[in-house]
Amino acid sequence: MKRVKTALLVPGMIIAKDVHNANNILVMGKNTILTDESITKLTFHSIYSVYIKEEVAEVPKKPTYERTYIPSKIKESPEFKAFKENYEKEVENLEVTFQDIISMQSQKIGISELCQKATSMLDDTRGGIHVFDILHNMRDYDDSTFNHSMNVALICNVFADWMHMSAMEKEIATVCGLLHDIGKLRIPEKIVKKTSRLTDEEYDLIKTHPMEGYNILFESRFIASVQNAALMHHERSDGSGYPLGLKGNQIDKFAKMVAIADVYDAMTAARVYRGALCPFKVIEMFEQEGLSMFDPEYILVFLENIVQTYIKNWVRLSNGREGEIVMLNKHKLSRPVILCGTEFINLAEHPEISIEEILI
Template identity: 40%
Template sequence: MVYLNYQNITITFAMKKEVLFLITDATQSEKMIHIPITQVVPGMVIARDIYSRNDQLILVKGTKLLPNMIAKMMFYTIESIFIYKSEEDIYSDSSYYNRIKQSEDFKNFKQTYDDAMMEIKDSVNLLLQYSNQVPEQQLLHKVEKIIRTSKNKFHLLEMIYCIHEHDDLTFIHSINVALICHVFGEWLQIPPHEVKILTICGLLHDVGKLVIPKEILNKPGPLTKEEYEIVKDHPEQGYLLLLNHKMDERIRLAALEHHERYDGNGYPLCKYGNDIHPFSMIVAIADVYDAMTSRRVYRGAICPFDVIKLFEEEGKQQYDVKYLIPLIQKIAEIYINHTVKLSNNQKGEIILLNKDSLSRPVIKVDNEFIDLSKHKDLRIEAVI
């Protein structure tokens, strides 16, 4: 009898708890909105726990978003989240990147970039409709026009970092990934003729999105589950699309495999390890790097050291380290001698990188040297 009473109490309690939960959730749902990740800005508060594709908890409900957290969601290709309705905090660009945007170098770069983008867009649309051969040299020539406007590889990445959001995100992202692949290929000492192929791999990696209905691809709000599955099908669509064209097979593979991950948790084929072509792996790194660092008019770009930290701490499982480590080392080297703002509002100059902790370099603040690898309570908040 006591046992039954105990069970009844437990069941009653559980039922009451469930009812209370449902009421609370219903009340809270009126205060939350569902938005795509591209519209997320620092200061927003998460209304539901966020999980990765393999059910890893990334961020918990109630978290107030910081730029590095947004980078983390992009790293895991989170498409949309629930946030509480509130006044949005405005993310202010660092003065360093404002200076770049005002420079003549950037203005010239952007003009060449915009002109090349329109030409590339026209060429890709035409070849998909009428041609059975991808004009690789013609496309490469247009990308190289952009490259020639930069002083060096570091300068090129900084220019890309400052490019604003454009009406056609698919093409601007594809050009960015092509440029980044060119830089990565040279950093990895890939032979020049192979770097050209890698650059085209980057340019056409998202070509499958061109067959996705524009009302889905450009939807201002979050995608439904069905719509997300359609978008998620773009690697296979891209491969099939390019199958009808004469080209280097690695270009087709990059379109198919750029969402595969070294640990097998990617898609569409769940390939892992060396089953993924090296060029596809490099394109995958470039793809995520651009997604995390690309500026948005309403958000600004995410601090590059937050991006480096994510690649250091979580990228080693998802990407082949023989490509990843040299690339993030080179990215970190860009910022040696640059002034940064720390999370305690101090300002200093990066003077030395820590090989085993690239996101935590040595900073000179006045006459003091701060080794961030030994001061875990501090982080680089912005390049200024």
């Protein structure tokens, strides 16, 4: 038996010990053979690591289908290339910015300036590609704390618009996203990046990053919401989070937004050893299990808008057919109506069929 980070799990590994959340509710039983979906479920429940058996099970191969439609590639558009270039440049600069904040040399950096750093690359995407399309196409890139921080900042920036926040609140939400994991920089890099088995002490140390982040941002005199977003982004509305086990409105509203953006980014990110999960499976997990963990006012707006960004996209269904998302079901966001040829398939009425892959 060994303790392995969730980010490093691969399908076929077998759970060696029951997995519980902070409320002691069973998330996954012993002997579960992991799949892409169950690994994402662990991420969804903020389970950072699990005990795994030494032996590995055989995983059934997914069928491969012939493509009937070749979509135009976002990745090849000049807009995407410009975004990617700016994104990489800003991620590189982020390392310096974080170090400046930690060493308290950053007291001159204001919220507006930090927000500008995180969102300057959006200026080139006004031509119609949505930031979520771009993030989903960036998935084969590096998955460091800096990339993740930048993604969460961008998601929070868009999320603030969806919540109809003021320009000032939008800046705060973006910076909350940008700095939420800054505490990880106080944990030895060799532990954060460790790919071999994790000891209990190392695991406990990683779980101190919200408190470390709060301390850094308190010392650098950031406003309370930014401090709280670092401290509370692993808290959950039902009290199942950490480090304090806060509930409902004890959690800062910006921390609630960061929590959603954080989990969404972690769940949709491809890992070194496995592919990314289709966003509709992620949305289904939120719909089925997330409504008590996250503030409904925020999570429903978030999911509804994410799903909106996929309307008119070409998808492949679990039965192998391809079609276009033409209409949403407000009460079952993960199950829209698909037009396959001349036939409309309402996934809300077909629980046996699901969206396997977004092809654009």
